[in-house]
Amino acid sequence: MEITYYGHSCFSVKIGQKTILFDPFITYNELAKDIDVAAIQADYILISHGHQDHIADAVMLAQQNKATVVSNYEIVDWLTNQGVEKSHPMNIGGHWFFDADDNGNKFKVKCVVAVHSSVLPDGTYGGNPMGFLIESSEGNFYYAGDTALTYDMKLIGEYKSIDFAFLPIGNNFTMGIDNALIAAEFINCQKIIGMHYDTFGYIKIDTVEAAAKFQMAGNELHLFTIGETKNI
Numbered sequence: 177m178e179i180t181y182y183g184h185s186c187f188s189v190k191i192g193q194k195t196i197l198f199d200p201f202i203t204y205n206e207l208a209k210d211i212d213v214a215a216i217q218a219d220y221i222l223i224s225h226g227h228q229d230h231i232a233d234a235v236m237l238a239q240q241n242k243a244t245v246v247s248n249y250e251i252v253d254w255l256t257n258q259g260v261e262k263s264h265p266m267n268i269g270g271h272w273f274f275d276a277d278d279n280g281n282k283f284k285v286k287c288v289v290a291v292h293s294s295v296l297p298d299g300t301y302g303g304n305p306m307g308f309l310i311e312s313s314e315g316n317f318y319y320a321g322d323t324a325l326t327y328d329m330k331l332i333g334e335y336k337s338i339d340f341a342f343l344p345i346g347n348n349f350t351m352g353i354d355n356a357l358i359a360a361e362f363i364n365c366q367k368i369i370g371m372h373y374d375t376f377g378y379i380k381i382d383t384v385e386a387a388a389k390f391q392m393a394g395n396e397l398h399l400f401t402i403g404e405t406k407n408i
């Protein structure tokens with residue numbers, strides 16, 4: 177699948193003819209200042225939780241693309257009040273099939289547990305934080321959102337085969353690299369894409385050491401350059 181990185185925890189993934197964008201935080205991110213936000217395409221925008229560093233550009237990008245926003249009920253309600261027109265509310269444990277193309281091909285989004293917190297930028301209650309398990313004819317992947325290592329991740333690995341996973345590795349607000357290695361084991365996935373690191377002081381990490389630790393464990397840690405597109 178074709179993956180593009182827009183900094184922090186924001187990625188787009190192409191499935192069929194549709195582009196899914198995760199956790200848009202670009203215009204507030206100094207490291208992403210070279211990204212042309214007006215050129216970002218998205219058919220669906222998935223939001224893991226209400227924190228500013230995951231939702232800052234959601235309204236603008238939803239309006240720009242006439243995209244469907246998918247998140248928990250509380251966040252969808254808040255975004256609707258901010259001017260988002262198309263949305264789909266969900267919550268942990270539920271799944272839904274969305275169109276991957278115009279020929280009836282679908283991809284499945286399942287909302288899974290994330291151990292974190294969630295409040296919206298103006299203080300509104302943001303519901304519970306989530307991760308997403310995406311299944312499609314092109315493969316399956318897990319987008320963890322902001323989370324600690326949790327034994328619930330084992331459920332994902334035991335019941336689904338995961339081709340690649342987006343895991344936070346920045347420590348302090350989420351799990352760090354050592355726990356991400358255990359998470360990779362729990363979900364039984366060797367291809368990990370790192371996120372939620374280096375954006376601000378508390379989450380700056382040694383990326384060389386991080387990559388070496390993954391290599392020693394026989395796993396791949398993919399760290400994208402902001403703006404980079406790769407097939408994984």
Ligand code: NI
Binds near residue numbers: 225293322349
């Ligand atoms: Ni957060």
Ligand code: MN
Binds near residue numbers: 227229230322349
């Ligand atoms: Mn965050």
